[in-house]
Amino acid sequence: EPEVTQTPSHQVTQMGQEVILRCVPISNHLYFYWYRQILGQKVEFLVSFYNNEISEKSEIFDDQFSVERPDGSNFTLKIRSTKLEDSAMYFCASISGVSETQYFGPGTRLLVL
Amino acid sequence: QKEVEQNSGPLSVPEGAIASLNCTYSDRVSQSFFWYRQYSGKSPELIMSIYSNGDKEDGRFTAQLNKASQYVSLLIRDSQPSDSATYLCAVNLDTNAGKSTFGDGTTLTVKP
Numbered sequence: 001e002p003e004v005t006q007t008p009s010h011q012v013t014q015m016g017q018e019v020i021l022r023c024v025p026i027s028n029h030l031y032f033y034w035y036r037q038i039l040g041q042k043v044e045f046l047v048s049f050y051n052n053e054i055s056e057k058s059e060i061f062d063d064q065f066s067v068e069r070p071d072g073s074n075f076t077l078k079i080r081s082t083k084l085e086d087s088a089m090y091f092c093a094s095i096s097g098v099s100e101t102q103y104f105g106p107g108t109r110l111l112v113l
Numbered sequence: 114q115k116e117v118e119q120n121s122g123p124l125s126v127p128e129g130a131i132a133s134l135n136c137t138y139s140d141r142v143s144q145s146f147f148w149y150r151q152y153s154g155k156s157p158e159l160i161m162s163i164y165s166n167g168d169k170e171d172g173r174f175t176a177q178l179n180k181a182s183q184y185v186s187l188l189i190r191d192s193q194p195s196d197s198a199t200y201l202c203a204v205n206l207d208t209n210a211g212k213s214t215f216g217d218g219t220t221l222t223v224k225p
Contacts, residue, residue, distance in 0.1 A: 033212065043157060043201065043215040056212055091156050100145055100205065102213060104156040 002026045004105035006092050012111045016081050021108045023075040023092030030097040032075045034067065036060070036088040037107075043091070049075065082112045116140065117204050119216035128225050132189040136202030136216055139183070145205040146178055147213065148187045150198045157201055161187065192223040 005024045013019050025032050034046040047057040047067055054067065066078045075094075079086055092105040120135045134148070145164055149157035161176040163169045163185065169176045175188040185204075189196055199220045203213040 035213075042217045043203075043213075045212040045214065048212050058212075089154075101159055101162065102147075104158070107156050 004092055004094055004103050006090075006105035006108050008108060009106065010109045010111075012113065013082055015084055015112055019079050019082055019110065021077045021079075021090050021092075021110070023077070023105055024073055025075055025092065025094035026096070026103055027073070028096060029094035029103070031055075031095040032067075032069070033093040033095075033102065034077045035091045035093065035104075037091065038085075038088045046077070046090075079110075082110075084112050086110060087112045115216070116214050117202055117216040119200075119202050119219045121219070123220040123222060125222045125224060126192050128192060128194060128223055130192050130223075132192045132196065132221055132223070134187040134189075134200050134202075134219050134221070136185045136187075137183055138185070138202075138204045138214075140204070140206060141180075141183060143180075143183075143204045143206055146176070146185045147203040147205075148174075148176060148185075149201040149203060149215075150196075151201055151218065152198050157203075160200075189221075192221075194223050194225050197222045 007022045032049040035043050037043045045058050047061045048055045064080045068076050089107045091107045093102040116139050118137050126132045148161045151157045163176040163178045173190045177186045199218040201218045202216040205211050
């Protein structure tokens with residue numbers, strides 16, 4: 001069964017450093033999302049991406065964040081200058097567009113020290 | 114007021130019992146409703162989606178939606194210890210593949 005994959009599974013970085021989180025959505029899917037979940041808190045929407053552009057973003061998704069689909073398969077989330085409060089689990093999700101079912105990747109656990 | 118509110122847990126039921134999970138949402142124009150199961154440290158896993166008023170059954174799971182009351186619930190029949198997890202209610206405003214807004218989750222423990 002096709003699945004969303006994410007790399008790395010864990011990332012530790014120093015405050016102020018840039019990180020890139022990578023996702024490979026399911027191949028025929030058209031809509032892509034990033035969510036985050038701070039430990040013990042709810043899943044929060046960050047950004048949605050369709051047709052090679054951002055379709056919606058939350059207040060969390062400020063100028064420090066960017067997304068890209070560089071090669072038609074990968075979908076990346078970049079955090080330019082990480083803060084301690086960016087420590088969270090980051091989930092990528094995709095939707096085919098035929099169905100609304102969101103398929104979540106396994107997540108990347110980011111720890112900012 | 115939270116956009117998506119779930120009954121505070123944790124919820125504990127004996128094996129074989131019915132577990133009832135509740136969720137209310139604030140935006141009356143919400144279109145799509147989802148229940149996810151999340152094990153600790155793992156990603157959300159879709160259990161049920163429901164779009165119209167009434168009940169929807171899938172195996173041991175039944176989702177109920179009442180748009181007039183802005184209420185959606187999940188019943189788990191014959192609860193098993195493997196059902197122990199956090200259950201997340203999620204709501205979409207837009208049927209065209211919009212974002213999901215999640216509740217805080219309700220942690221369910223099924224005791225053998």
